[in-house]
Amino acid sequence: MPPPSIVRRVQRFRLPEVFLGLLSISVAFVLVSHVASGAIHDARHTHDTIxxxxxxxxxxxxxxxxxxxxxxxxxxxxxxxxxxxxxxxxAVNRFLRRAGIPAAAITPSVVRSEEIVVQLPHHRRKTTYRVSQTLEISTRQIDLVEAVAPRIGTLLERGIEVEAEPLAYLSTELTQAKLDALGAATAEAHRRAEILVKGLGGKLGAMRSSSLGVYQVTPRDSTDVTDYGINDTSSREKDVTAVVNATFAVKR
Incomplete structure (x- = not known):
C-alpha cells in the first residue's frame, strides 16, 4: 500500500482535470445556445416581406x-x-377622293335597310324606307383626315344626308408601350422598396410576388383613372400608365 503522501499527490493532480472537463462542457453549452439562438432569430425573419x-x-x-x-x-x-x-x-366617295384620301383607305360596309312606320290620325299610317351604308376610313395620313373632317358640312349644304363620327386615334405600337410602362413601373417598385427597407436598417431581397393593375390609356397629362381601365381614342397624344403591386423579401 502506497504511503498517504503519494495518494494525496495523485488526487491533487486529478482535480484540475475534472475542472477542465466541466469548463469545456460549459463553453460548449454556451456555444450551442448561441448558435441555436441565431438559428431561431434567422428563422423568425425568413418570411419578412415588404x-x-x-x-x-x-x-x-x-x-x-x-x-x-x-x-x-x-x-x-x-x-x-x-x-x-x-x-x-x-358623292361622298368623290368628296373624299378629291380631298386626297386614297381609295384603299375607304371600306364600305354592308347596306342596311329599315321600314319606318308613323301612326297618323284616323287609324292611318305612313310608311317610308331608309337605306344606309357606312364608309370606314382607316389611314396613317392623320394630318390629311384632320383637314378633311371639318369640311364634311359642305356635303350637308348640298342636301346629302351623311353623318360623321368623331375621329378615332389609334397606335399600332400600343402593345410595346404597355410593356415599356410595365418595366418602368416594376423598376420603380423596386426603387421604392429599397428606400423603405434601407430606412429600417435592412437589405432588400428578391421579389416574391407581383400583380399588374389595369392599364390606363389616357390623353397626354390626364389624371383620369378607372377601376376597369381607360382606352382613349379621342386624343392624338396619349399616356400609357401601368400600376404594379410587388412584394419583396427583407433581409435583417
Whole structure:
C-alpha cells in the first residue's frame, strides 16, 4: 500500500482535470445556445416581406386614324331609297377622293335597310324606307383626315344626308408601350422598396410576388383613372400608365 503522501499527490493532480472537463462542457453549452439562438432569430425573419405599389407612364403618339361616315337614303319605296343612297354614296366617295384620301383607305360596309312606320290620325299610317351604308376610313395620313373632317358640312349644304363620327386615334405600337410602362413601373417598385427597407436598417431581397393593375390609356397629362381601365381614342397624344403591386423579401 502506497504511503498517504503519494495518494494525496495523485488526487491533487486529478482535480484540475475534472475542472477542465466541466469548463469545456460549459463553453460548449454556451456555444450551442448561441448558435441555436441565431438559428431561431434567422428563422423568425425568413418570411419578412415588404409590399409596395408603383406606377409609370409611357408617352405614345397615334400613328393611325379611323373615321366612320354613314350615308342614308330615304324614300316612300325601298327601291327609291336604295337609288338615292347609291347617288349620295358616290358623292361622298368623290368628296373624299378629291380631298386626297386614297381609295384603299375607304371600306364600305354592308347596306342596311329599315321600314319606318308613323301612326297618323284616323287609324292611318305612313310608311317610308331608309337605306344606309357606312364608309370606314382607316389611314396613317392623320394630318390629311384632320383637314378633311371639318369640311364634311359642305356635303350637308348640298342636301346629302351623311353623318360623321368623331375621329378615332389609334397606335399600332400600343402593345410595346404597355410593356415599356410595365418595366418602368416594376423598376420603380423596386426603387421604392429599397428606400423603405434601407430606412429600417435592412437589405432588400428578391421579389416574391407581383400583380399588374389595369392599364390606363389616357390623353397626354390626364389624371383620369378607372377601376376597369381607360382606352382613349379621342386624343392624338396619349399616356400609357401601368400600376404594379410587388412584394419583396427583407433581409435583417
Amino acid at each position: 409590399g409596395v405599389t408603383a406606377s409609370a407612364k409611357e408617352p405614345i403618339s397615334a400613328n393611325l386614324v379611323q373615321w366612320s361616315l354613314t350615308v342614308r337614303g330615304e324614300a316612300a319605296r325601298a327601291t327609291g331609297a336604295a337609288r338615292r343612297l347609291r347617288r349620295e354614296a358616290v
